[in-house]
Amino acid sequence: MRQKILILTLTLFAVIAVTAKDPGMKKGTPNITSISVLEFNKDGILFIGDSKGGAIYAVDLDDDEMSSNEEQLSIPDLEDKIAGMLGTTADNVMIHDMAVNPISQNVYLSVSRGRAKWTSKWETPNDITDASILIRISPSGKISEASLEDVEYSSVKIPNPVDASIEHRWKKGAKLRSDAITDIAIDGDKLYITGLSNEEFRSALWTASFPFTDNVNASTLEIFHGAHGKWETASPVRAFLPYELNNQKQMLAAYLCTPLVTIDATKLTAGNHVKGRTVAEFGSGNYPIDMVLYQNNGKDYILMSNSALPLLLFDPQDVANYDGEITEEVQGYLAGVKYTPRSGNGVQQLADFNKKYILSTQRLPNGKLALTSLSKDWLYP
Numbered sequence: 001m002r003q004k005i006l007i008l009t010l011t012l013f014a015v016i017a018v019t020a021k022d023p024g025m026k027k028g029t030p031n032i033t034s035i036s037v038l039e040f041n042k043d044g045i046l047f048i049g050d051s052k053g054g055a056i057y058a059v060d061l062d063d064d065e066m067s068s069n070e071e072q073l074s075i076p077d078l079e080d081k082i083a084g085m086l087g088t089t090a091d092n093v094m095i096h097d098m099a100v101n102p103i104s105q106n107v108y109l110s111v112s113r114g115r116a117k118w119t120s121k122w123e124t125p126n127d128i129t130d131a132s133i134l135i136r137i138s139p140s141g142k143i144s145e146a147s148l149e150d151v152e153y154s155s156v157k158i159p160n161p162v163d164a165s166i167e168h169r170w171k172k173g174a175k176l177r178s179d180a181i182t183d184i185a186i187d188g189d190k191l192y193i194t195g196l197s198n199e200e201f202r203s204a205l206w207t208a209s210f211p212f213t214d215n216v217n218a219s220t221l222e223i224f225h226g227a228h229g230k231w232e233t234a235s236p237v238r239a240f241l242p243y244e245l246n247n248q249k250q251m252l253a254a255y256l257c258t259p260l261v262t263i264d265a266t267k268l269t270a271g272n273h274v275k276g277r278t279v280a281e282f283g284s285g286n287y288p289i290d291m292v293l294y295q296n297n298g299k300d301y302i303l304m305s306n307s308a309l310p311l312l313l314f315d316p317q318d319v320a321n322y323d324g325e326i327t328e329e330v331q332g333y334l335a336g337v338k339y340t341p342r343s344g345n346g347v348q349q350l351a352d353f354n355k356k357y358i359l360s361t362q363r364l365p366n367g368k369l370a371l372t373s374l375s376k377d378w379l380y381p
Contacts, residue, residue, distance in 0.1 A: 024154045024211040024212060025058070025060060025152040025153055025154045026152070026153065026154065027150065027151070027152055028150065028151075028153070029148065029149045029150060029151070030048075030057045030059065030148060030151070030153045030155060031053070032048060032050050032053065032057055032148065033050055033052040033053040033130065034050050034051050034052035034053065034126070034130035034131060034132070035048055035050070035096065035097075035110035035130075035131040035132065035133075035134060036048075036049045036050060036051040036052070036096065036097070036110070036126050036130075036131065036178075036180075036181050037049030037051075037097050037110075037181050037182070037183060037184050038097045038098065038099035038108055038109075038110055038184075039099055039184040039185065039186055040099050040100065040101050040102060040186075041186045041210070042102055043103075044060075044061075044063055044064050044101050044102065044103040044104065045058050045059065045060055045210075046058070046059045046060075046061055046099070046101070046108065047059075047184055047186070047191065048110075049181035049183075049184050049193065049195075050181070051126060051161075051177060051178055051179065051180040051181045051195070052130055052164070052177060052178075052180075054157055054158055054161035054180055054181075055155050055156065055157050055158065056155065056156050056158065056181070056184070056191065056193060056208065056212075057153055057154070057155045058153060058154050058155070058210060058212065059148065059151055059152070059153045060151060060152040060153065061101075061146060061151060062151075062152075063101050063103070063104050063106055063136075064103050064104065065103070065104050066103055066104070067103070067104050067105040067106075067139055067354075069105055069139045069354055070354050070355050070356050070357075071139070071354075072353075072356070072357050072373030072375075073107070073137070073139060073140075073141060073353065073357070073359060073371060073373050074141075074370070074371065074372055074373060075137070075141055075143075075370065075371040076364070076368065076370045077090075077368050077369075077370070078095075078361065078368075078369050078370060078371045079091075079093040079095075079115075079368065079369045080368065081143050082109075082111060082135060082143065085143060085144075085145065086111075086113065086133065088113050090368075091115060091116055092113050092114070092115055092116050093111060093113065093115060094111065094112045094113070094114050094115035094118065094125050094128065094129070094131075095109050095110070095111055095125070095348070095349065095361060095369070096109075096110040096111065096112065096125040096126060096131040097109070097110045097131075097349065098110075098290075098349035098350075098351050098359070098361060099351055100351040100352060100353055100359060102352075104139075105139045105353065105354055106136050106137065106138055106139070107136070107137040107138075107351070107353075107359060107371070108134060108135065108136055108137075108146060109134070109135040109137070109349075110131040110133070110134060110135075111131055111133040111134070111135050112125070112128075112129045112130065112131040112132060112133065113129075113133075114128050114129035115128075117129065120171070121307060121308065122170075122171060122287070123171060123174065124178070124179075124287075126178040126179070127168075127171060127174040127178045133145065134146040134147075134148060137371070139354075154211065154212050155212065156208055156212040156213075156214070156216060157216075158180070158181070158193060158195070158206050158208075158216060158218075159197075159206070159216055159218050160197050160198045160199065160218065161177070161180040161181075161195065161196070161197060161198065162176045162177055162179070162180050162195075162196040162197055162198050162202060163176075163177070163198050164177040176196055176202075179195055179196045179236050180195045180196055181193055181194075181195040182194050182195045182196075182236045182237060182238055183195075183237060183238065183239055183240055185240055185241050185242055185251075186210075187242040187249075189209055189210050190207060190208070190209055190210075191207070191208045191209070191210055192205060192206070192207055192240070192242060192251065192268075193205070193206040193207075193208065194206075194236055194237035194240060194253070195236050195237075196234075196236050197218060197220065199218075199220050200220075200233075201220040201221070201222060201233035201234075201273060202220075202233065202234045202236075203220060203221040203222070203223075203232075203233055203234060203235060203236050203237065204218055204219065204220055204221065204236075205218075205219050205221055205237065205251070205263065205268055205274070206218050206219075207219070207268050217268065217269055217270040218270060218271070219267070219268045219269065219270075219271070219272045219273070219274050220233065220272075220273045220274070221233070221237070221263065221273075221274055221275075221276060222273065222274070222275045222276070223235075223255065223259060223261045223275070223276040223278055224259075224278045224325075224326060224327050225255065225257065225259050225278070226259060226278060226281040226326040226328070226329060226330035226333075226335055226336075227257050227258075227259070227281055227284045227329075227330060227333050228257070228329075229328070229329025229330075230329075232255075235255055235256055236255075237251075237253040237254070237255060238254055238255055238256060238287050238288045238289070239253075239254045239288040239289065239290055239291040239304065240252060240253035240254065240291060241291050241292075241293055241302070242265065243293065243300075243302075243316055245262065245316065245319060245320040246320050248264065248265075248266070249264075249265035249266070250262045250263060250264060250265060251263040251265060251268075252291070252302065252316070252319065253276065254282075254288035254291060254304060255288070256286075256287045256288075257283075257284045257285065257286060257287070257333075258281070258282040258283050258284070258286050258287070258288055258306065258309070259278050259280065259281055259282075259326070260278070260279055260280035260281075260282060260314075260319075260336070260337060261276035261277060261278050261279065262276060262277045262279055262319065263276045263277075277325050278325060278326040278327070278336070279319055279322050279324070279325070279326070279336050279337050280314075280319075280322075280326070280335065280336035280337040280338075280339070281326060281330045281333055281334055281335045281336060282304075282309065282312055282334070282339060283309050283333050283334060284333040285308050286306050286307055286308040286309045287306070287307045287308075288304055288305070288306055288307075289304075289305045289306060289307060289348050289349065289350075290304065290305045290348070290349055290350035290351075291303070291304045291305075291350070292304075292350045292351065292352055292358055293316075293352075294352055294358060294376055294379070295376070296376050296377065296379060296380045297380075299315075300315075300316055300317075301313060301314070301315060301316075301379065301380065301381075302314055302315075302316055303342075303350060303358060303374075303379060304350075305344070305347045305348060305349070305350050305360065306347075309341075310341045310342060310343060310344050310345050310347075311341070311342040311343070311344035311347055312339045312340070312341060312342075313339060313340040313341075313342050313379060313380075313381060314337060314338070314339040314340065314381075315381060318337050318338065319337050322336060322337050324336065340381040342378075342379065344360070344362065344374075346362045346363035346364065347360045347361070347362045348360070348361045348362065348363065348369075349361045353373060355376075356375060356376055356377070357373040357374060357375060357376065358373070358374045358376060358379070359371065359372075359373055359374075360372050360373075360374055
């Protein structure tokens with residue numbers, strides 16, 4: 001009898017453990033139409049932003065074997081390796097986003113066969129085509145395709161994403177729907193999602209909770225763009241992260257051409273129109289690609305990759321200490337909070353890899369795309 005009770009207790013514990021990790025999930029194949037954005041939470045759940053479908057998917061890939069690896073990862077010919085596996089050529093492989101599972105340190109890439117159509121520096125991969133392939137790379141460099149069939153998952157629709165039929169005003173042939181979801185950030189049980197809505201003020205920031213409920217709050221955003229000399233509501237956030245500044249939760253958000261803005265998280269309520277505070281202009285002719293928070297000698301820093309600028313490194317404490325606001329046109333395109341440029345032209349995607357390294361994809365002078373590791377010891381002002 002005692003043995004039966006023990007078995008029952010262990011069984012219940014196992015069920016509770018699984019439920020705690022995967023609340024509200026069901027087994028099956030999610031109907032993902034575009035793997036636009038990737039992000040992991042601390043429990044190793046992968047969140048996929050599907051711009052075309054206007055939804056967020058939470059997927060349990062059963063990838064929870066703890067890794068304590070502190071070594072770097074390097075693949076000098078990433079597109080060649082992926083092309084060989086997919087049966088195509090390297091010049092047709094396009095990487096849309098990258099995320100690292102914080103438990104296993106496995107690297108995940110959303111990939112399409114569409115780079116040959118990429119002809120403008122202003123286009124993003126999601127403007128060109130929809131990513132439909134999920135690639136997994138182990139900490140040792142082994143590459144495989146991660147299946148999204150027969151997995152535990154849940155999903156939530158974002159309310160009123162930008163209509164799929166609306167054409168981009170100045171990107172010929174592109175639809176605004178590719179920017180329905182531009183980035184995802186996770187803070188505890190909250191998901192923050194940026195992109196374009198169908199509202200009069202298109203730039204939006206949605207707030208959802210996980211486990212998912214039907215209650216997704218939508219706020220519209222407005223910022224002053226110093227390089228353009230005007231208030232803007234139609235440009236989406238390109239890269240952002242939540243951060244506490246002076247004991248108040250803020251979104252640190254970067255936009256095209258490259259204003260840095262703080263957005264008060266307490267104002268992100270349903271139906272609210274929120275004005276951000278522009279604290280820096282980092283340079284024109286550029287769009288931010290990724291933003292990573294990391295520590296060097298116990299101090300927080302933020303690293304940002306860009307389409308036309310080198311790696312930008314800045315101290316969030318400098319943002320906290322900056323009490324001004326850019327509300328007039330900036331001559332020379334630089335103003336406000338200072339940054340430190342780091343050599344790294346061609347760096348595209350960024351992700352925190354382990355205690356010692358940040359992972360990046362970088363276009364090399366020979367034309368190849370490399371998966372490289374950036375030492376955190378090197379990344380300081």
